[in-house]
Amino acid sequence: MDLILELIPQGAQMILVLALAPLLLGYTRKVKARLLRRRGPPLLQPYRDLLRLIRKEAVLAENASWLFRSGPYMIFSATWVAAALVPTFATGLYASWTADLIAIAALLGSARFFLGLVGMDIGTSFGGIGSSREMMFASLAEPAMIMIAFTLALLAGSTQLSYIAQFMLTHSSLRVSLGLALAALVIVALAENARIPVDNPATHLELTMVHEAMVLEYSGRHLAVLEFAAALKLLLYLSLIGCIFVPWGLAPAGSSLTGYAVGLATYVGKLAVGGFLLVLLETSIAKMRVFRVPDFLGIALMLGLLAMLLLFVSRSF
Amino acid sequence: MTPLAVALWSIPALLCAPMLAATAPRWSAATRRTYGACFALCFIVLVAAFVHLVGARNTAASLHLPIGLPWIGAHFRLDGLSAFFLVVVNLGAAGASLFAIGYGEHEESPGRVLPFYPAFLAGMNLVVLADDAFTFLVSWEFMSLSSWALVVAHHKDPDNRRAGFIYIMMASFGTLALLLAFGLLAGGSGGYSFTEMRGTTAALPGLVLLLVLLGAGSKAGLVPLHVWLPLAHPAAPSHVSALMSGVMTKVAVYGFIRIVFDLNGPPAWWWSVVVIPLAGITCVLGVLSALMQHDLKRLLAYHTVENIGIIFIGLGLALAFSAHKMPAAAALALTAALLHVFNHSLFKSLLFFGAGAVLASTRERDMEHLGGLIHRMPLTAFTFLTGCVAISALPPLNGFVSEWLTFQAILLSPDVPSWGIKLLVPAVGAMLALSAALAAACFVKAFGVTFLGRARTGAAQTAQEADRFSLAAMFGAAALCLLVGILPGVAIDVLAPAVEGLVGARMPSQSTISWLSIVPVAESRSSYNGLLVFVFITMSTLVAIEIIHRFASRAVRRGPAWDCGFPEPSPATQYTADSFAQPIRRVFGEVVFMARERVDMPAPGNAQPARMTVTQRDPVWDAIYSPISGATSVAADKLGYLQFLTIRQYLSLVFVALVVLLFVLMLVMLVWT
Amino acid sequence: MDATALDVAHLLAGGMVLISFLLLYQDRMFALLNVFALHAIVLAASVAWQAHIQNAPHLYVPAAIALILKGIIIPVALHRVVIRLGIHRTIETVGGIGPTMLLGMGLVALSMVVMLRAAATADPLAREDLAFALSVLLLGLLMMVTRRNAVSQIVGFMSLENGLILAATGAKGMPLVVEISVAFSVLVAFIVIGVFLFRIRERFDSVDVQALDVYRGEQR
Amino acid sequence: MNVPLADLVIDPLSAVLIIPAGAAAVLALMPGYWVAARVNVLASLATWLAALSLLIDRPAIGGYLFVDDLNIVFVVLSTFVGFTTSAFSASYIGHELEIGRLTPAHLRFYHAMYQILMFAMNLGLLANNIGLMWVAIELATLTTVLMVGIYRTHAALEAAWKYFILGSVGIALALFGTILVYMAARPVIGEGHDAMVWTALIERAHSFSPELLNVAFVFLMLGYGTKVGLAPLHAWLPDAHSEGPTPISAVLSGLLLNVALYALLRFKMLLAANPSALAPGPLMVTMGLLSLIFAGFMLYRRRDIKRMFAYSSIEHMGLITFAFGIGGPLANFAGLLHMTMHSLTKSAIFFAVGHIAQAKGTQKIAEIRGLTVSHPVLGWGLVLGVVAIAGLPPLGIFMSEFLIVSSTFAREPLLAIPLVFGLLVAFGALMLRLSEVAFGEATGSSAPVEASYVPLFAHLALVLVAGIYLPGPLVAWFQGVARLLG
Numbered sequence A: 001m002d003l004i005l006e007l008i009p010q011g012a013q014m015i016l017v018l019a020l021a022p023l024l025l026g027y028t029r030k031v032k033a034r035l036l037r038r039r040g041p042p043l044l045q046p047y048r049d050l051l052r053l054i055r056k057e058a059v060l061a062e063n064a065s066w067l068f069r070s071g072p073y074m075i076f077s078a079t080w081v082a083a084a085l086v087p088t089f090a091t092g093l094y095a096s097w098t099a100d101l102i103a104i105a106a107l108l109g110s111a112r113f114f115l116g117l118v119g120m121d122i123g124t125s126f127g128g129i130g131s132s133r134e135m136m137f138a139s140l141a142e143p144a145m146i147m148i149a150f151t152l153a154l155l156a157g158s159t160q161l162s163y164i165a166q167f168m169l170t171h172s173s174l175r176v177s178l179g180l181a182l183a184a185l186v187i188v189a190l191a192e193n194a195r196i197p198v199d200n201p202a203t204h205l206e207l208t209m210v211h212e213a214m215v216l217e218y219s220g221r222h223l224a225v226l227e228f229a230a231a232l233k234l235l236l237y238l239s240l241i242g243c244i245f246v247p248w249g250l251a252p253a254g255s256s257l258t259g260y261a262v263g264l265a266t267y268v269g270k271l272a273v274g275g276f277l278l279v280l281l282e283t284s285i286a287k288m289r290v291f292r293v294p295d296f297l298g299i300a301l302m303l304g305l306l307a308m309l310l311l312f313v314s315r316s317f
Numbered sequence B: 001m002t003p004l005a006v007a008l009w010s011i012p013a014l015l016c017a018p019m020l021a022a023t024a025p026r027w028s029a030a031t032r033r034t035y036g037a038c039f040a041l042c043f044i045v046l047v048a049a050f051v052h053l054v055g056a057r058n059t060a061a062s063l064h065l066p067i068g069l070p071w072i073g074a075h076f077r078l079d080g081l082s083a084f085f086l087v088v089v090n091l092g093a094a095g096a097s098l099f100a101i102g103y104g105e106h107e108e109s110p111g112r113v114l115p116f117y118p119a120f121l122a123g124m125n126l127v128v129l130a131d132d133a134f135t136f137l138v139s140w141e142f143m144s145l146s147s148w149a150l151v152v153a154h155h156k157d158p159d160n161r162r163a164g165f166i167y168i169m170m171a172s173f174g175t176l177a178l179l180l181a182f183g184l185l186a187g188g189s190g191g192y193s194f195t196e197m198r199g200t201t202a203a204l205p206g207l208v209l210l211l212v213l214l215g216a217g218s219k220a221g222l223v224p225l226h227v228w229l230p231l232a233h234p235a236a237p238s239h240v241s242a243l244m245s246g247v248m249t250k251v252a253v254y255g256f257i258r259i260v261f262d263l264n265g266p267p268a269w270w271w272s273v274v275v276i277p278l279a280g281i282t283c284v285l286g287v288l289s290a291l292m293q294h295d296l297k298r299l300l301a302y303h304t305v306e307n308i309g310i311i312f313i314g315l316g317l318a319l320a321f322s323a324h325k326m327p328a329a330a331a332l333a334l335t336a337a338l339l340h341v342f343n344h345s346l347f348k349s350l351l352f353f354g355a356g357a358v359l360a361s362t363r364e365r366d367m368e369h370l371g372g373l374i375h376r377m378p379l380t381a382f383t384f385l386t387g388c389v390a391i392s393a394l395p396p397l398n399g400f401v402s403e404w405l406t407f408q409a410i411l412l413s414p415d416v417p418s419w420g421i422k423l424l425v426p427a428v429g430a431m432l433a434l435s436a437a438l439a440a441a442c443f444v445k446a447f448g449v450t451f452l453g454r455a456r457t458g459a460a461q462t463a464q465e466a467d468r469f470s471l472a473a474m475f476g477a478a479a480l481c482l483l484v485g486i487l488p489g490v491a492i493d494v495l496a497p498a499v500e501g502l503v504g505a506r507m508p509s510q511s512t513i514s515w516l517s518i519v520p521v522a523e524s525r526s527s528y529n530g531l532l533v534f535v536f537i538t539m540s541t542l543v544a545i546e547i548i549h550r551f552a553s554r555a556v557r558r559g560p561a562w563d564c565g566f567p568e569p570s571p572a573t574q575y576t577a578d579s580f581a582q583p584i585r586r587v588f589g590e591v592v593f594m595a596r597e598r599v600d601m602p603a604p605g606n607a608q609p610a611r612m613t614v615t616q617r618d619p620v621w622d623a624i625y626s627p628i629s630g631a632t633s634v635a636a637d638k639l640g641y642l643q644f645l646t647i648r649q650y651l652s653l654v655f656v657a658l659v660v661l662l663f664v665l666m667l668v669m670l671v672w673t
Numbered sequence C: 001m002d003a004t005a006l007d008v009a010h011l012l013a014g015g016m017v018l019i020s021f022l023l024l025y026q027d028r029m030f031a032l033l034n035v036f037a038l039h040a041i042v043l044a045a046s047v048a049w050q051a052h053i054q055n056a057p058h059l060y061v062p063a064a065i066a067l068i069l070k071g072i073i074i075p076v077a078l079h080r081v082v083i084r085l086g087i088h089r090t091i092e093t094v095g096g097i098g099p100t101m102l103l104g105m106g107l108v109a110l111s112m113v114v115m116l117r118a119a120a121t122a123d124p125l126a127r128e129d130l131a132f133a134l135s136v137l138l139l140g141l142l143m144m145v146t147r148r149n150a151v152s153q154i155v156g157f158m159s160l161e162n163g164l165i166l167a168a169t170g171a172k173g174m175p176l177v178v179e180i181s182v183a184f185s186v187l188v189a190f191i192v193i194g195v196f197l198f199r200i201r202e203r204f205d206s207v208d209v210q211a212l213d214v215y216r217g218e219q220r
Numbered sequence D: 001m002n003v004p005l006a007d008l009v010i011d012p013l014s015a016v017l018i019i020p021a022g023a024a025a026v027l028a029l030m031p032g033y034w035v036a037a038r039v040n041v042l043a044s045l046a047t048w049l050a051a052l053s054l055l056i057d058r059p060a061i062g063g064y065l066f067v068d069d070l071n072i073v074f075v076v077l078s079t080f081v082g083f084t085t086s087a088f089s090a091s092y093i094g095h096e097l098e099i100g101r102l103t104p105a106h107l108r109f110y111h112a113m114y115q116i117l118m119f120a121m122n123l124g125l126l127a128n129n130i131g132l133m134w135v136a137i138e139l140a141t142l143t144t145v146l147m148v149g150i151y152r153t154h155a156a157l158e159a160a161w162k163y164f165i166l167g168s169v170g171i172a173l174a175l176f177g178t179i180l181v182y183m184a185a186r187p188v189i190g191e192g193h194d195a196m197v198w199t200a201l202i203e204r205a206h207s208f209s210p211e212l213l214n215v216a217f218v219f220l221m222l223g224y225g226t227k228v229g230l231a232p233l234h235a236w237l238p239d240a241h242s243e244g245p246t247p248i249s250a251v252l253s254g255l256l257l258n259v260a261l262y263a264l265l266r267f268k269m270l271l272a273a274n275p276s277a278l279a280p281g282p283l284m285v286t287m288g289l290l291s292l293i294f295a296g297f298m299l300y301r302r303r304d305i306k307r308m309f310a311y312s313s314i315e316h317m318g319l320i321t322f323a324f325g326i327g328g329p330l331a332n333f334a335g336l337l338h339m340t341m342h343s344l345t346k347s348a349i350f351f352a353v354g355h356i357a358q359a360k361g362t363q364k365i366a367e368i369r370g371l372t373v374s375h376p377v378l379g380w381g382l383v384l385g386v387v388a389i390a391g392l393p394p395l396g397i398f399m400s401e402f403l404i405v406s407s408t409f410a411r412e413p414l415l416a417i418p419l420v421f422g423l424l425v426a427f428g429a430l431m432l433r434l435s436e437v438a439f440g441e442a443t444g445s446s447a448p449v450e451a452s453y454v455p456l457f458a459h460l461a462l463v464l465v466a467g468i469y470l471p472g473p474l475v476a477w478f479q480g481v482a483r484l485l486g
Helices: A002-035 A045-055 A066-085 A101-121 A125-156 A161-170 A176-192 A220-245 A257-284 A290-314 B003-022 B027-055 B080-106 B116-129 B133-151 B158-186 B194-199 B205-220 B229-235 B238-263 B269-291 B296-323 B327-362 B378-391 B398-415 B419-451 B468-486 B488-503 B530-551 B577-592 B619-644 B647-672 C003-025 C029-054 C057-085 C097-118 C124-146 C150-170 C177-197 D005-010 D012-029 D033-056 D069-098 D104-126 D130-151 D154-189 D198-207 D210-228 D236-243 D246-273 D281-301 D305-326 D328-360 D376-389 D396-411 D413-438 D454-468 D472-485
Strands: A058-061 B061-065 B074-078 B556-559 B596-600 B611-615
Touching: A002 A045, A002 A066, A002 A220, A002 A257, A045 A220, A058 A066, A058 A220, A066 A101, A066 A220, A066 B378, A066 B530, A101 A125, A101 A161, A101 A220, A101 B378, A101 B398, A101 B419, A125 A161, A125 A176, A125 A290, A125 B398, A125 B419, A125 B577, A161 A220, A176 A220, A176 A290, A220 A257, A220 B530, A290 B398, A290 B419, A290 B577, B003 B027, B003 B061, B003 B074, B003 B116, B027 B080, B027 B116, B027 B488, B074 B080, B074 B116, B074 B133, B074 B194, B080 B116, B080 B238, B080 B327, B080 B468, B080 B488, B116 B133, B116 B238, B133 B158, B133 B194, B133 B229, B133 B238, B133 D396, B158 B194, B158 B205, B158 B229, B158 B238, B158 D396, B158 D413, B194 B238, B205 B238, B205 B269, B205 B296, B229 B238, B229 B296, B238 B296, B238 B327, B238 B488, B269 B296, B269 B419, B269 B577, B296 B327, B296 B398, B296 B419, B296 B488, B327 B378, B327 B398, B327 B468, B327 B488, B378 B398, B378 B419, B378 B468, B398 B419, B398 B468, B398 B488, B419 B577, B468 B488, B468 B530, B619 D281, B619 D413, B647 C097, B647 C124, B647 D154, B647 D210, C003 C029, C003 C097, C003 C124, C003 C150, C029 C057, C029 C150, C057 C150, C057 C177, C097 C124, C097 D210, C124 C150, C124 D154, C150 C177, C150 D154, C177 D130, C177 D154, D012 D033, D012 D104, D033 D069, D033 D104, D069 D104, D069 D246, D069 D328, D069 D454, D069 D472, D104 D130, D104 D246, D130 D154, D130 D198, D130 D210, D130 D236, D130 D246, D154 D198, D154 D210, D154 D236, D154 D246, D198 D246, D210 D246, D210 D281, D210 D305, D236 D246, D236 D305, D246 D305, D246 D328, D246 D472, D281 D305, D281 D413, D305 D328, D305 D376, D305 D396, D305 D413, D328 D376, D328 D396, D328 D454, D328 D472, D376 D396, D376 D413, D376 D454, D396 D413, D396 D454
Parallel strands: A058 B556
Antiparallel strands: B061 B074, B596 B611
């Protein structure tokens, strides 16, 4: 019985991220449109898009393999599990010790791995271009992410997100390393979610697209699953930034129902603010050329490394 | 019979295995019999070693035979470490033998493979069992020699002969370095049994470490001693490549661990400062080189270099922790290294099996001539994909677990009081993270270009699925990859005796932790649960599929590829291996490999094709090996003039020698009296 | 043993060193052969003197061999070889006569220092003899390596060998001296026959001028 | 044979000398080559058996001949290799007759000379008198000079001539050294024969004049070192090996070099027995290392396969000299073992090379390719031989090289570095050429060779067994000798 009680918040979080992800997407689109002085689509438009896609028949290229058809599900589930393991409204949930920050980054890596593969399955040049560029970005973004994880782990003495969040709550003080880590994490988040200035989620201008190029051959329900996964990923990164850098309001393990409610409310608030800042950033800068992106990501890697080095050195005093 | 006796009896049995082949009426029967026998023998030794590892904890069994070096004889010993490596060796060997029962049928010159293959296995087993310097070196070099014979099995290709030459040269160099190391360890009294070496401290333990790094490093493929590896491993038949990459490099790691951790006394603080950066560079250079390849087997071979780097990062950290009396952390680092040894032997064998299956069915190992094999060889593709995921260190497979443990060990290193290590470890952590990400890129490329897309040549179009023995071996390895990935705690506990014997501590027992999580230090610090991740992913996939299939349209229509409206039927328009690597080449390759692209664009109106040439240089080869080979060549040329002297000039040499000696004698006598 | 006996032995051995220098000095083929004959005759005298003072009649055999074979037969034979094969009458040297002589002096000094010090405990006769013998030997070797012509190299070898015989006979009571001297004579005869047989005109290396000058074991 | 059987039974010592001498006389008169070759084999076998019997029944020490622990090793080894080489020669030399490189008269000469060579070497080894030893080695040299020139080609004559001239100078230097040893011994032992008898010398060596011994050793080192083929005195060796008949190359490399080395060792013992004499070790170590490294580099540019292996012999003689120069029970043991293994292996390689040259009709490395394809047995035999000579396990040379390298740690650890360097250089050259010769597309004739592989594989089998297991008595025997060498 205890077990079930403990499992409920965890299950709630899994469903919560699923429910909120398209909303966040719709919210950012809306805000972006408003900032550009357009009316923009309704908030719930992403849900409708998904439903429409699901109902459509799937068109597969003649030489699509089993991997092409099963890939979207794997990408989706890896992203979903990762997103469900990041504390959203509460820490210390039952399954939180399943995976630490490194493992979460690796789960996202799994998702990207399959995304890269399915991009190559049909054997078109666009798929290849998308995959190869995505892997190049990842080769810099992933180490930057690990560096961030190292920095946090050195600071908090743990790689478990729940413990990190608890630590940040109790030991909140300004640190140079933290600032560097935050900047690095924002850059990584932009790259991972194919946002401007790395990639443009709204484009279909062929030669510059990365994420869209990989999913170019998808349609119908497969595309729906992939779009959902992308939305989940955006949510994941915002929750990650939220739980690490603004951990206030997170309900500790075994809280009362009110505690959870407060947590939920602050979480939604954090998403709203985070989404707004993201869009603000996006609208104020231009997209980069593809081969500028490595420099951009290199900055993230350097910042992460610097943050970590500072900690390594300062711990001895 | 004790496990040690079983293992030792298997050696003569393996050496006699080719005799089975000699009695066979046809080559195919000979192939089946030999590999069948090897499989059975390795399996028996595997079981024996496993029983010892699990059952005997860290007690050692030893045995003395009156062969080998007179007055010392041959000593053999089975303790936790050798039992673990015996498991690694024989698991890989059994897999490769099983694979070869089917794969061997495609061999064009079985007479050059069958006699040496069992000898190779015997050599590797002997290295792990040896307990004196002479037996160790004999086995070590015998292992090199037999694998050299296998590398030159396809000798008609001049590249293979060159590979064989470089290989045997580096192997011999390594053996001589180890010989010097043993000489220092044994000292003037000639105590060449390991028991005596354990009892005494070497005169110059630091020099021993450097020599072992040269010796074992050249066999394992540490940069800059790795140059033979990407040449030799692909040249051998694929099941041998699997063994060389997956197992033999691990035997080299064993040699390093045995000498440095066991025989060479307590480590000094600066040892790890040598090992760790070398390992980090090995990682990055290995994976970057792998990315630049378009030969599937060579890509895999370069990737072995990367994984050796990961293992050595673990070993270097263990040295650092040991030197600073942090046994628990040392146990974690060593466990990470050993677990990666085991994991890498699994997935690297699996990947080489896959490459072998592709090679056997298409006669191609150049990825630019493959493509679309997932349709013709779905089962091979599935297992190869498993291997790719595992080697890219992605959860929930096993590669992730050992890299995760290495990361955890890195995170313990700020507690080390030494400044050199403090500054090094973060950099190496970044290198490790970088190489993990690049590995994923590398295997997206390997799998994507080989198995996905459309067939680029007729050979790829008409490929056949691999035979059942090969598939059995591949599925076995894939299953083990998954098993270790989701139950890492069991593997860690099995490893514990080996670790405990070397650093005097072990990781906390993992079997008591709920839900089979692994917790390296404390739950508040970090934990990972492969089983739950696997269950979660499976469940959420099933849920997603269930929901989609309940609510969504199930209609599927097949049509031509969309490709933004410009589908081009020619498979040549696909991304190739080289073009896939191009972004990464532009980011890293321009610095590391001095990669240059040159585009020759004909003038407008000129119908000639445009041409792009990419040139790359191997920095290690340029910096070290070219000068050595050049110097040797110059010395040989200069001294070669001595072959062309006249008799008078030769007499002058005698005359000069005489006068010089008399003169020296005079001086000595003058000084002396 | 009286002092006169010692002085005579000393004189003869010293004379051989002097003649070795004369050999080094020659630049004409026939003069060289004549001086060599003198070398051999002095050797014969020295060996005979040793036979006399050591009361060792068997030593007269080497003396006779030296006198007859090396003092007469071989110089005459080489004379004929030179004429028959039309060998160039001047001697090609390496590094000039002067430096060679200087080098020779250095060698003599070296052998003196080495031998006098080494054989400090031996009796004076043997010691001096040994020192002179070593000088003769080294000068002979020097001649072999600083002369390009085959004939002068043979002469060098023979003078080297004369030094050996001097040493062997000076070593009082040494067994097998006769046998050794005979063996060496056979060796020398072989060499001279070889020169004649292979028609070595100029260089030792070219057994036949036409075909083999190129051959040095391997083509370059 | 004209040797009474009774003699053979009663006095094996003289049998070891009389059998070859008598056989030489018989063979000189024997017309048919087929019978002569068999007689040659039989005589060599009988000599070997006689030498073996010396092991059991050791004769008393005589004034001219004697047998002790040291020379018995050499005698047994050299008569054994002499026997196997004669067996190889029987299957080899007939082919030379067929293709007209040799005439029946030449063969008669060849067989007689072969036995004279055996006689001279055995005499050199068994001599108890340093003068007699010198004479015997001179005789052996002259015999081989004639054998090297037997093909009468320009190249062969020139090689013989070079060998002859350089050998003569070497002989002269060795004689001078011998005279000096006599001079050193005379004041102690007294004039006459006794002062040249080895057993007497070694007994009293401690009171000899050390300075004279020092000078003597310089001359002996250079004199006999020329015969051993140490650099820079080696020049005759490669040509003599490559131009003579292959059995003679095998005997030269496998035996004659050892005999000269044996002479060197004897004098080294003499010096070692005198406490105030300079240690001969450093000189031997220096020349050994020089030969090793020099020969290692020389191996790279060789185009003639026999010449290449001749350089390999220089390399190994350097190694053996190095080992004996290091001294001490371990290094001496290693040196003895290495010498034995090298004799067996190198002669086996020359057997293989002889057949190869006959099969392919050339000795040029560039024209021999893909042997394991065209002549599998021969090719793999060569591979095994080269692998053995390059010092790879599990063959015997690995063990002796292991011991040599490790023995340096007891005395002078830094020497291990140039030693290992030289080994690696030579190893590279051998493996480079091996991979060209043995592998790849076959060139030239692939007609089967009519040859007996028994001597080849018998040697290799012995080397293989020795690499894995050395019988206890043999080890004890070698250890005894090693102690004797000091």
